[in-house]
Amino acid sequence: MDILRIATAGSVDDGKSTLIGRLLYETNSITKDKIEALESASKRKGLDFLDLSLLTDGLIAEREQGITIDVANIYFSTPTRKYIIADTPGHVEYTRNMVTGASNAKVSLILVDARQGVVEQTARHLSIAAMLRIPKVIICVNKMDLVQYQESTFNAIKDSLAELVAQTTFDGQEISFLPISSLYGQNITQKASEMPWFSGNTLLGELEAFEYASTLAHAPARFPVQFVVRPMTEAYHDFRGYAGKISSGTFKAGDAIRVLPTGQESTIATIEKFESKLDQAIAGDSVTITLTTDVDISRGNTLVLASEENAPALKDFSAQVCWLDHTALSPGKTYLLQHGINITKAKISQITERLDVATQTSTQGVDTLKLNEIGTIALRTAQPISADQYAANPANGAFILIDEFSNSTVGVGFVK
Incomplete structure (x- = not known):
């Protein structure tokens, strides 16, 4: 069975943890002892229903405050597919947690409170889903039970969301809208009797119906060398x-390859995995490649197909960035840029624009990017990086910025 990675997103108290708990409960993914503990905890809180959010909020502070603080990976399965859900926080100050939780997701579940409608966090999460190019976005209008399951309320929110989606830079991604009630299980695994x-x-x-055909296997072939086996x-x-x-891409035995950044060329002799030899390997495979000739290759080099265009050696380039640090990004500052396993110094030349997530408009000529803001920057690296445009090859087009003094990750970037 394949594994589908999902990320949740939404504003505070939109019901993300309850939704995930409901999925676990209705797919029989909870052991008997956990259900008994859940019943006891719900009774102690004086509730006449199961507080399913307790299944995912594992930190003591989360349980005490009734909020999600950190990203939790939740696992469940059906007879046809396995799932990994990243339960991410809703507070605006934890938006960076949502970015990291969604970085490998193929589906984004964005929740909207039926009573509140579209809020700024909704726009921010749509922007992040578009920026990360998550293939499918399901917008769940939750807590329909609190608006008497009114079709008119759902339609009004859907129209507002559709307008916001149209303003966001989605590119071929699937968008769907769904009215649900996580608390009472309406439209979660069974059709809603109330709607x-x-x-x-x-x-x-x-x-279950979503089919994800990875584009990475058909992207330009890239093999970052992590270890030389002797x-x-x-x-x-x-x-x-x-x-x-x-x-990304596909490598086959007998393919002519080129080493970046040195430009040396050779031919693949074998592709090995454990004790087996493969005819080919595709994106996502961890393998050992041997060559017909000895060339100077070390950790950090990248193998590409000689028949394909090289990944450009970038030193001056622009990138879209989501800022993750309390200290604002300002032009002139120097950071460590990590692309794959390679790290080099990078200086921010300028901030060319900042995105207003609420209106989906850009402001030119700004001086700073603050925590959780998204913008476009120009930067120069001390050493060139072999990176593709993120839109063309996401696996080789993303990087992180690191504060060289605190060693904290302060930004995530996407090569433009």
Whole structure:
């Protein structure tokens, strides 16, 4: 069975943890002892229903305050598919947690409180889903039970959301809208008896039906070398292999390759995985590649196909960035830029624009980017990086910025 990674997003108290708890409960993914503990905890709180949010809010502070603070990965499965859900916080100051939680997701569940409608966090999360190019976005209008399951309320929110989606830079991503009640399980795994006017699929039905064909296998081939394998034993005295994970594309035995940044060329002799030899390997495979000739390759080099265009060696470039630090980003500052396993110094030349997530408009010529703000910057690196445009090859187009003194990750960037 394949694994589908999902990230939740939404404003404070929109019901993300309860939604995930409901999915776990209705797919029989909870053990009997956990259900008994959940019943006891709900009774102690004086509730006449199961507080399903307790299944995901594991930190003591989360349980005491009734909020989500850190990202939690939740696992469940159905007979046809396995799922990993990143339960992310809703507070604006924890938006950076949402970015990291959604970085590997193929589906984003964005929750909207039916009583509140579209808020600034909704726009921010849509912007992040668009920026990360998450293939499918399901916008769940939750707590329909608190508005008497009114179709008119859902339609009004859907119209506002559709207008916001149209203003956001989505590119070929699937967008769907769903009225739900996490608390009472309406439209989660079963059709909503209280909303006969909605003819669409349930949430689980949407997830089960989603087919994700990875574009990375068809992107330009990139193999960052993480380790040079030299056993130096009698049986393998002459063995030299290059281990790593293929970030994009396909490599086959016999392919002519080029080493970046040196430009040396050779041919793939074998592709090995454990004790097996493969005819080919695709994006996501962790393998060891051997070559027909000895060339100077070390950790941090990248193998590409000689028949394809090289990843450009970027030193001056622009990037979209989401700022994650309390200290604002200002032009002239120097950071460490990590692309893959390579780290180099980078200086911010200028901030060319800042995105207003509420209106989806850009402001030119700004001086700073503050915590959780999104903008476009120009930067110059001390050493070139072999990176693609994020839009063309997400696996090789993202990087992080690190404060060289505190070693904190302060920004996540996407090569433009």
